[in-house]
Amino acid sequence: MSKAIIVVDFAYKGPKRKGRGTGHKGLRSTLKYLQYRDNRTDHLAQTEEDERWRDLGMGKHYREILEHCDHLQSQHVLAWTWVVSPAPDLMALVPEDQRPQVVSDLTERIVEDYYTERGFDLPEYSYVLHDRLTEPKADGDEPMQQLHTHVVLPGTAPSIAERLPVYNNKERGHDALFRDIATRHFEAALDNIVGPEWRLHREQEAEITPNWNDLDAWFPRR
Structure with a gap:
């Protein structure tokens, strides 16, 4: 299997607390963590009002986002949380000043x-752009910049009559659809910015999927 050019994943927070990291308290902790985790290694001071979130209807602060999640939840889903992470080796081909956009x-x-x-x-929805370094490899390759986003969406979607519950099920192929859409759009972006030669930079190797539920896997404590 060829190595993925972009890794995406979805997870959800249910409204009921069933242990650490779940329910409203778990979602609040996750949102707060995402807001104040600084680029790569450090946390921001919680007194800083720097806008981290791109607000597309859910808010610019973790408290506001949490309130919207609570108001727009479904019976089983308080919020959906996504990760969108383009491959670092391909993003390195994009001019540095263009990468965040x-x-x-x-x-x-x-x-x-x-x-x-x-x-x-x-x-x-709202999302936050984070910047981290990949883990050093045993072969001595230097860590690479890994820009990625964390997206927060409600448990429902609007409709003419009433809001509809949204469920994402791997058994129904929703994860495959998610990956296909992400791959298609990143291919188009690379073709437009880098040109078709970006495909020559990929080697055939097994795809490795990280543990998306472990935030410290994305932001290692050093």
């Missing part, structure tokens, strides 16, 4: 097309 545009196109292809109207 490329990942932001990519995130928005993926959200829009995923809901459209699922037959839903576009819901409210």
Whole structure:
């Protein structure tokens, strides 16, 4: 299997607390963590009002986002949390000053097309762009920049009559659809910015999927 050019994943927070990291308290902790985790290694001071979130209807602060999640939840889903992470070796081919905007545009196109292809109207959402370094490899390769986004969406989507619950099930092929949409849009972005020669930079190797539920896997404590 060829190595994925972009890794995406979805998870959800249910409204009921069933242990550490679940329910409203778990979602609040996750949102707060995402807001104040600084680029790569450090936390921001919680007194800083620096805007981290791109607000597309859910808010610019973790408290506001949490309130919207609570108001727009379904019976089983308080919020959906996504990760969108283009491959670092391919992002390295993009001019550095263009990379944040490329990942932001990519995130928005993926959200829009995923809901459209699922037959839903576009819901409210917010996302935050994070920057980390990949882990050093045993072969001595230097760590690479890994820009990625964390997206927070409600448990429902709007419709003419009433809001509809949204469920993402791997058994029904929703994860495959998610990956296909993400791959299609990132390929188009690379073709436009880098040109078709970006395909020569990929080697055939097994795909490795990280543990998306472990935030410290994305932000190692050093």
